[in-house]
Amino acid sequence: MPYNTDPRNNLTLLGREAKLYRTGAEQFCVFAMDLEDHKALIPAVVSRPKEKCVRVGGEHSDKQPQVANWLASYWTMSQPRHTEQQVLAKFDKWYSRYASTYGEPSTLYIYSFLIPCQRDGSNGHCADAIADMLRGYQALGKNMRVYVGWSNDDVDTDMAHATKHALADLEDDDTQIAIFPRLSIAG
Numbered sequence: 353m354p355y356n357t358d359p360r361n362n363l364t365l366l367g368r369e370a371k372l373y374r375t376g377a378e379q380f381c382v383f384a385m386d387l388e389d390h391k392a393l394i395p396a397v398v399s400r401p402k403e404k405c406v407r408v409g410g411e412h413s414d415k416q417p418q419v420a421n422w423l424a425s426y427w428t429m430s431q432p433r434h435t436e437q438q439v440l441a442k443f444d445k446w447y448s449r450y451a452s453t454y455g456e457p458s459t460l461y462i463y464s465f466l467i468p469c470q471r472d473g474s475n476g477h478c479a480d481a482i483a484d485m486l487r488g489y490q491a492l493g494k495n496m497r498v499y500v501g502w503s504n505d506d507v508d509t510d511m512a513h514a515t516k517h518a519l520a521d522l523e524d525d526d527t528q529i530a531i532f533p534r535l536s537i538a539g
């Protein structure tokens with residue numbers, strides 16, 4: 353099924369596409385903007401090597417460089433920093449390049465194989481880091497609808513509970529967020 357207007361479909365497909373470069377069962381995450389409009393990842397996953405999956409620019413066409421509508425990170429690239437932190441470090445640059453090319457994004461998709469964590473000091477605390485980033489954009493009046501999904505939240509039941517609450521609490525700050533746990537990216 354292609355990208356469409358169904359956020360669960362889009363998060364699942366996003367995870368399936370980006371797992372191409374996963375080594376074994378390594379953690380990976382992928383952020384994407386406006387999938388329901390683009391209906392494809394730009395550039396296509398197969399056309400950029402693993403180490404370039406966190407690059408804001410896409411492929412150079414004959415006219416001008418594209419701007420990526422997705423960034424992904426894998427544990428073998430990001431460690432000891434968590435994968436989400438590697439994408440978040442690029443996020444502001446990505447957002448502004450994206451907005452100047454395609455217009456302000458109206459939706460943001462975040463897929464992570466493992467649930468965004470609440471541990472590991474400056475390398476981690478990914479759930480809070482994502483929430484802080486989203487609050488920052490909200491405060492600037494940049495209102496993205498946010499869809500967050502993951503496949504495995506069995507790692508730590510207490511943490512899974514806390515992460516779901518931390519993200520759901522963003523609704524109190526008027527961020528439109530929907531959470532999709534236990535997405536299957538098999539197949």
Ligand SMILES: [Zn+2]
Pocket residue numbers: 434435436468469470475476477478479
């Ligand atoms: Zn983490």
